[in-house]
Amino acid sequence: MTTGTVPYIPAVEVEERETYLNVSGKIRSWLLTRDHKRIALLYLISITFFFFIGGAAATLMRLELMTPARDLVRPETYNRLFTIHGVVMVWFFLIPAVPTTIGNFVIPLMIGARDLAFPRLNLASWYLFVFGGCFTVAAIVLGGVDTGWTFYTPYSSVYSNTNVVLTIVGIFITGFSSIFTGINFIVTIHTMRAPGMYWRRLPLFCWSLYATSCILVLATPVLAMTVTLLAIERIFHVPIFDPNRGGDPLLFQHLFWFYSHPAVYVMIVPGFAVVSEVVACFSRKRVFGYWFVAGSSIAVAFISFLVWGHHLFVAGMSMYGGIVFSFLSFTVAVPSAIKVFNWTATMYNGSVSLKTPMLYALGFIGLFTMGGLTGVFLATLAVDVHLTDTYFIVAHFHYIMVGGMVTAFLAGIHFWFPKATGKMYPEWAGRIAAGLIFFGFNLTFFPQFILGYLGMPRRYAGYPEEFHLLNVMSSAGASILALGYVMPLVYLIWSIKYGKDAGPNPWKAMGMEWTVPSPPPKENFTKIPVVTQEAYAYHMMTPQGGDGPILPPAPPGERVEGGKPVDVEWSKQ
Amino acid sequence: MDFSKQFRLFPEEASSVAGRVDTLAIWLFWVSAFFTLLICVLIVWFAIRYRRRTENEIPPETKSHEWMEWSWSAAIFVILMVFFAWGAKLYVVVKKPPTHAMEIYVVGKQWMWKVQHPEGQREIDELHVPVGRAVKLIMTSEDVIHDFGLPDFRIKQDVLPGSYSTEWFTATKPGEYHLFCQEYCGTLHSEMTGKVVVMLPHDYEAWLAGTVPDVSMVQAGAKLFSTYGCAQCHGQLAPTLAGLYGRPVQLDNGKTVVADENYIRESILNPPAKLVANYPARMPSFRGQLSEEQLIDLVAYIKSLGAAAPVTQPVNGVAPDAIFNQPPAREPPPIVPVPKGGRR
Amino acid sequence: MSQLTALEHDSYPAEQFEDTQQQSLAATLGMWTFLATEVLFFGVLFTGFYMYRMRWPDAFADGAKDLKWYLGGINTAVLLGSSYFVALAVEAARSGDRRRIVRNLLIAIALGVMFIGIKFTEYGIEYHDHLVPSLNFSSVSPEGQPRATQEQIFMTYYFVMTGFHALHMIVGLCVLAVIAFFARRGKFSAAYHNPVEIAGLYWHFVDLVWVFVFPTLYLLRHP
């Protein structure tokens, strides 16, 4: 039915068929697996664990902020809470979330490969991730760390007496996990594409993940070395950033944000990836402006390296530096806007179905638009002076990270859940959870924009009386949000056992991952398929399509382009 | 709960730049609101208008148009550049203190603000200023990075250890305003708060008169100057400090520096190998011997030893002796200098 | 590492690849991507070093003068030489000349060990000269010349840069030794020599980093 290579397997036979899940049930076979799909699930379990650690810290913080007084926890505990929340959420949830789970699972399927280019490296990445996570968890258990996730010197290198070094070791190791994942994806997308899968036919998901991987590979080493310098200064008492001995604390901030600003795009660009797929599928449309969406991912990745200085506008950086970085920061808004417009335009004249993944994706577009536009406030120099280090910042980046990234992650999880497990979840539950999350999120974070403009500083355990009402609203929203996040955990686990069979292509989606049975067999494709059409050829679906869209089989002359035979190796590059 | 205060959307506009920042922010708000609503309305409209009516519906193919992409990119870019230029222009205003501003020194430490007026009044976690006068804060930190944030004035500036950073404002409304440390600085960061009290000019004079000042900063600095025996060298073996502030100084290595607060501070803590051309390097370092507050007293004293004449020519061509061989300032000037600059 | 190489050889190309060309291209690109990350890893040190050098030019120039430039120079020559022999080993691998691979690799390893030896001798001299920050840094040199406080920053950068470089050298030496061992056992042929090339890339990169470390630390002697 599809490329003429993958046999059509009716849903009835799914139980007896050998899949990547039931090929061996031993724990050992999971822990030593080199199958990208299994590794994706290992990652999924680990990041879910970390998500709930970070979420628990957030819950305690919002409880503390219910009242102006510092009454629930002591300030030092509060400082540890927001540091744990930041460290865990950034490095152990947001950055790995989409690439290592969804990306790991679907990239080889999408490009028609049997696995990633370096399967052992992929498993090693997961072990490094877990190993780094152990250090960070140890740092938390042994008393926590109170520097904030940004580790500004000289507080972190000289003054703090908490487990800074232990946390840094964890981040360093996890950084290498990110680098290896990035290398794996880049090389895979370059060399492992099936015949006919030219760059112009590459699904936008892969384009975005490619951009993400470039950032991971080029930015993460900077973080690794910067935190190493911090640890060296802390352990050996040698001067590096210490202002008392000629060091410059701003150097740390430059180096840190050279990594951490692009890292923000590591968190959001994979969100773009998921949303492009979901919007196209549930509008049954080719993504509007394919090249612009693909190119804007690359552009965002590149520009993200030029804008880090906007974190230093009031830090004591040169005024001229501030103006340069402000200009560069404005330019990053253009590719982001292109994406939002194109997703919206994709729905035009489509066949829009508001299934759970689509609800999340549309929520993403709205919330990301707000997060992005408030980012423009912060790129505007004079306004940034007022807004930076207030709750406006907190609200802004949660609109990007939580409203954007986590929503997109959930869209992706719901979209590919049937593919990974072969089961469907109850649609009504998915929609209720999506609604709860959207409502809870806005109630939590919208008041924080106002709080920020009023001047409430971030990282405060207590606050003046006049900020009380808005904080109560925010905390109330957080409890709804928490409920919204627990729901998918419950019904998705329930569905693995009791869900209805999904069949290979429940959404009637295009894309090669939908041409293999669900769950896919261990080797993905018995024979490597030949790709003969663009990624989003929804208009070519047959109207009576029984179980899914039909991809025309590859004509033998397909490898001939413009009269010249295409060299297979070059076409892959 | 005072609900009138709970439903504010804007903080007080209590400084000369606050209104201008708010205007810019409101424009940003309306443009953002327009685009957010545009996207939301389009999404909802498309979701309803083009909803899937049958399971096997195949919508017609839509071609994408490059001209659309380029034109909306260009439109967005132009709008963004307007805000960039506006923001940058205002930023220069917010950053650059006027020359006539009265100067107040601030030292941040975990977890308090120490404020010192030129007349000698010292305050903890409070800052009294007169309304309508430009105030320049010269700030440093004793330990970690802090931030002197004044939301009602729409300004903030990180306070770094090891160097002076500055921030300025002209308060426009008498009243009490929040002062927050806005850069995370450790355990009691959230308690490193205070207030700025803006007073009518005569109230401010009364406050100055009513508080019992310690010796003025200049006097305190003069005392330190003699305690540490600075005058034994400066004037004969070392360059005189009279008229130093604000002047370019010719160094031994051919370089030229302008003697501002940071330069004076560095010269006390890191006495250069050859500070000034034609003088031997004999000054010891005072690092560790002087607190940040004593340092600012000394800086204030040295600044008081004659304001700089406007520099019309680089000193490179002028013999150092012509600039520096003046009688040593052994005695502090008897009067407290009136803060420079007039009222606005 | 050793097991990996053996496995790779036994199932060549590996199961996820269609053919050997694809596998070899993937391995080469993977290594180059990794080297790009290494450039930035060391790049942080260079960035910090040059920013501080702009700020404290005289202290940094004095620091450079306190190092033994001739030891650094000899080490540069030694390392360039070892890189040359690794290049010859790779060439030998392409033509499948097993003995020449082993011989060239052994010379390269010997030169690499020599580099490490000179480096540690140099560390000893610096310890003797009281140049190690936080351990025995003295504000007066053995000759009685005063040293600036900020020279400690220079020395910190010196030890961190050369230390990380030496660490990379040691890893590289181990890799070369493993490759030489397998070459001797006849694992590589004209058709399958990718591991030799990859290891060679890594070794050349370590050389390339030193090419920048040497002038940066030893030769900027004027403020």
Added chain:
Amino acid sequence: MTTEAQHDQPTSRTYFLVLVGLLILLALTVGAAFLKIPGHTWGMIIALTIAFAKALLIALYFMHVKFSHKQVAAFAAAGFVWLGILITLTASDYITRNHPASMNYKGEPRYLQSDYPGR
């Protein structure tokens, strides 16, 4: 990698010439360090230019960038381009910063003297 690329592979002679070139450059850079060059900027520029020349020789010949597909060259260049971004934009702050290594009244960077406690 490909058969046609194999034809252009450098010979042992090429490698030897490259090594000689590298050693000459090494001698040059050491020599330049002992010239009395006014201003620290020029000494730095000369040293780094020679270092780049050496790096280019190593990358092009020893690391075969010249004989590989241009994609490899792009990968090799990426790291250096990004390092260039890091250094340039960080320096844009350091060169124009108000304090403490700031500008003098002519807009030139001010060089603070270091702290020599011994003197």
